[in-house]
Amino acid sequence: xxxxxxxxxxxxxxxxxxxxxxxxxxxxxxxxxxxxxxxxxxxxxxxxxxxxxxxxxxxxxxxxxxxxxxxxxxxxxxxxxxxxxxxxxxxxxxxxxxxxxxxxxxxxxxxxxxxxxxxxxxxxxxxxxxxxxxxxxxxxxxxxxxxxxxxxxxxxxxxxxxxxxxxxxxxxxxxxxxxxxxxxxxxxxxxxxxxxxxxxxxxxxxxxxxxxxxxxxxxxxxxxxx
Amino acid sequence: xxxxxxxxxxxxxxxxxxxxxxxxxxxxxxxxxxxxxxxxxxxxxxxxxxxxxxxxxxxxxxxxxxxxxxxxxxxxxxxxxxxxxxxxxxxxxxxxxxxxxxxxxxxxxxxxxxxxxxxxxxxxxxxxxxxxxxxxxxxxxxxxxxxxxxxxxxxxxxxxxxxxxxxxxxxxxxxxxxxxxxxxxxxxxxxxxxxxxxxxxxxxxxxxxxxxxxxxxxxxxxxxxxxxxxxxxxxxxxxxxxxxxxxxxxxxxxxxxxxxxxxxxxxxxxxxxxxxxxxxxxxxxxxxxxxxxxxxxxxxxxxxxxxxxxxxxxxxxxxxxxxxxxxxxxxxxxxxxxxxxxxxxxxxxxxxxxxxxxxxxxxxxxxxxxxxxxxxxxxxxxxxxxxxxxxxxxxxxxxxxxxxxxxxxxxxxxxxxxxxxxxxxxxxxxxxxxxxxxxxxxxxxxxxxxxxxxxxxxxxxxxxxxxxxxxxxxxxxxxxxxxxxxxxxxxxxxxxxxxxxxxxxxxxxxxxxxxxxxxxxxxxxxxxxxxxxxxxxxxxxxxxxxxxxxxxxxxxxxxxxxxxxxxxxxxxxxxxxxxxxxxxxxxxxxxx
Numbered sequence: 001x002x003x004x005x006x007x008x009x010x011x012x013x014x015x016x017x018x019x020x021x022x023x024x025x026x027x028x029x030x031x032x033x034x035x036x037x038x039x040x041x042x043x044x045x046x047x048x049x050x051x052x053x054x055x056x057x058x059x060x061x062x063x064x065x066x067x068x069x070x071x072x073x074x075x076x077x078x079x080x081x082x083x084x085x086x087x088x089x090x091x092x093x094x095x096x097x098x099x100x101x102x103x104x105x106x107x108x109x110x111x112x113x114x115x116x117x118x119x120x121x122x123x124x125x126x127x128x129x130x131x132x133x134x135x136x137x138x139x140x141x142x143x144x145x146x147x148x149x150x151x152x153x154x155x156x157x158x159x160x161x162x163x164x165x166x167x168x169x170x171x172x173x174x175x176x177x178x179x180x181x182x183x184x185x186x187x188x189x190x191x192x193x194x195x196x197x198x199x200x201x202x203x204x205x206x207x208x209x210x211x212x213x214x215x216x217x218x219x220x221x222x223x224x225x226x
Numbered sequence: 227x228x229x230x231x232x233x234x235x236x237x238x239x240x241x242x243x244x245x246x247x248x249x250x251x252x253x254x255x256x257x258x259x260x261x262x263x264x265x266x267x268x269x270x271x272x273x274x275x276x277x278x279x280x281x282x283x284x285x286x287x288x289x290x291x292x293x294x295x296x297x298x299x300x301x302x303x304x305x306x307x308x309x310x311x312x313x314x315x316x317x318x319x320x321x322x323x324x325x326x327x328x329x330x331x332x333x334x335x336x337x338x339x340x341x342x343x344x345x346x347x348x349x350x351x352x353x354x355x356x357x358x359x360x361x362x363x364x365x366x367x368x369x370x371x372x373x374x375x376x377x378x379x380x381x382x383x384x385x386x387x388x389x390x391x392x393x394x395x396x397x398x399x400x401x402x403x404x405x406x407x408x409x410x411x412x413x414x415x416x417x418x419x420x421x422x423x424x425x426x427x428x429x430x431x432x433x434x435x436x437x438x439x440x441x442x443x444x445x446x447x448x449x450x451x452x453x454x455x456x457x458x459x460x461x462x463x464x465x466x467x468x469x470x471x472x473x474x475x476x477x478x479x480x481x482x483x484x485x486x487x488x489x490x491x492x493x494x495x496x497x498x499x500x501x502x503x504x505x506x507x508x509x510x511x512x513x514x515x516x517x518x519x520x521x522x523x524x525x526x527x528x529x530x531x532x533x534x535x536x537x538x539x540x541x542x543x544x545x546x547x548x549x550x551x552x553x554x555x556x557x558x559x560x561x562x563x564x565x566x567x568x569x570x571x572x573x574x575x576x577x578x579x580x581x582x583x584x585x586x587x588x589x590x591x592x593x594x595x596x597x598x599x600x601x602x603x604x605x606x607x608x609x610x611x612x613x614x615x616x617x618x619x620x621x622x623x624x625x626x627x628x629x630x631x632x633x634x635x636x637x638x639x640x641x642x643x644x645x646x647x648x649x650x651x652x653x654x655x656x657x658x659x660x661x662x663x664x665x666x667x668x669x670x671x672x673x674x675x676x677x678x679x680x681x682x683x684x685x686x687x688x689x690x691x692x693x694x695x696x697x698x699x700x701x702x703x704x705x706x707x708x709x710x711x712x713x714x715x716x717x718x719x720x721x722x723x724x725x726x727x728x729x730x731x732x733x734x735x736x737x738x739x740x741x742x743x744x745x746x747x748x749x750x751x752x753x754x755x756x757x758x759x760x761x762x763x764x765x766x767x768x769x770x771x772x773x774x775x776x777x778x779x780x781x782x783x784x785x786x787x788x789x790x791x792x793x794x795x796x797x798x799x800x801x802x803x804x805x806x807x808x809x810x811x812x813x814x815x816x817x818x
Contacts, residue, residue: 019403019406065442068449068813068814069496075555080557080560111380111469111472112449114408114416145394145396165578223574223592
């Protein structure tokens, strides 16, 4: 599996640096390197990594951040019928400093973009971003003067959830995809242990993965009956 | 029987009363009539006479208590302007007399070289934000305006987006980038400067605290910012700051066909779903001269009322959550889910079905819909009773909301407050009764009104409104008319498919109408409806094209937010939160 590597030390910003600041490099799985091939330390690190990641992915605290329509569907996922608590992500935080991930739920407006960047900067590592809905993914149906054409123009996005707005179930699926990707991550186990880079796994594209069975649908349900 | 005809309550004699009074006062030359499909007199007046005319109409003898809308049109590219005064830009004032149930629209012509008008904020206080919006979007200045600055666009923006020479698409600009220095500059520009707003930083013995609430705050319901000037807990003054949710829907309408703009209307009041389609398609149908079938009109009413209920449920949950009650939101969202099961089965989508069409609806009701809707109707009443018992009769909720942020009917009318927030003051005005559209006159329902105009009444009223909506839906289920779901009219879009298959001519017209869209005759039309949050209206100007020349979307939440400072001065911070919860606004309904 391929990984992208970012290092905190790369993010030395000058005035004209563009967001996102971190330089991203494509690398091989760090655990495959020669030094980890030792049966004892290699296994230990793998076990530690997966234990830490398991903890992280099952207690993701979302930031209470909403922009427009998608936020209503996101909130719906938090309430009883969909119950996001099943995935350990119900502890919604009003402060970015206490949150683990941010859902860009709605249209990213030109006037709002610097505010979003500021809020993202206030979140502490490790942090992730889910882009929810067509507007946040690409501007969607709003190719208009006041809308940024996709939040990834300035934020590093981990998961894109399509839809306008996506159903709550789609948001929950996006959350689970984020959890899967967190499970594969390699982050420093301590500030004195090992490599200080953040290695994020390049997860397989859902579109390619599902194409095979999706194109097998030949008949769609008629809208004539419920 | 025709159902969706323009409101029959506008006999010409009443028009003439206003026009005649104006002509008597200002002379035949002073007032020039324009024939439109708006259903109300549209009168051109001279810039010099504007203040006087508005003052005259505002006065008791004419009783136009409310400035319903104020906006402008860039006329420079308009080709069909026969019999209209020369103008590069037109500013229009839509006045409403709720006590006499009549409207009048005034227009003022402006030349490109002299884009200025006297401000009318001293006559109608809610003109303040509307004039700022016109300045922001068109670059027309208003002399004597207390604070003419940008309202929707960022303070660093150049140009006026609704001018015809301003580009519409983001992809016509360079791709967006955010640099470290740019981020800093934008954030500095958003910084609040009290002196700029004529505020003092301290009084005799103590300093004021300036609290920045938003643009992302859990109780601000989206991207809304309000800066508070505080003396302890007391709000001395506050300044709402909007524009963080401006999606340029009005500009968008100028490049989408009449048909393909429908999905954008869904996203104006995004909790209102197809309710937003209604004023738009009704206004287009007026331009096209389409009368929809009884069945289509009844289906529209049923779905619109379904969305009124889901929107009010969202309101109820978040309103009580803002007051500190955690549980209600879980209950109301469970009910919303039940509502969406019905909506999804009928329209195929949850929040934004975009399901109404010019001349009808997208498809017929599915088999078995009655049972589904009936299930929802049986489920809701006991839940509403439960909400009342558990929440509205709860001592803490009552203490937090009774006599909090209360206002009178006179104040509400002066600030352009409509919908449940107006009815909470005890004033009975609902367009479904006063100016029935889409066949509401055939239904048996009541208009609940409050008495104190406080945060509690605004909450309770919506529970009562949901009951009435259930009553309307029940009548739809019991008496759904048979017939077609689309009007048999050449401009119905998309046209009925059976008509396409006859010969090459029908095929060609079908193809043109689906690809380019229908062409509507040059004219102007207007439709106002009682939407979930107040009166929502579309003012369409057609220039004989497949697209609208100008679409003005008047939304209820815009004036509701403008009213906050006048209401909250002297109040406390927790009261402000209770008030914000009780207004029921979404930012897309403010900034569009």
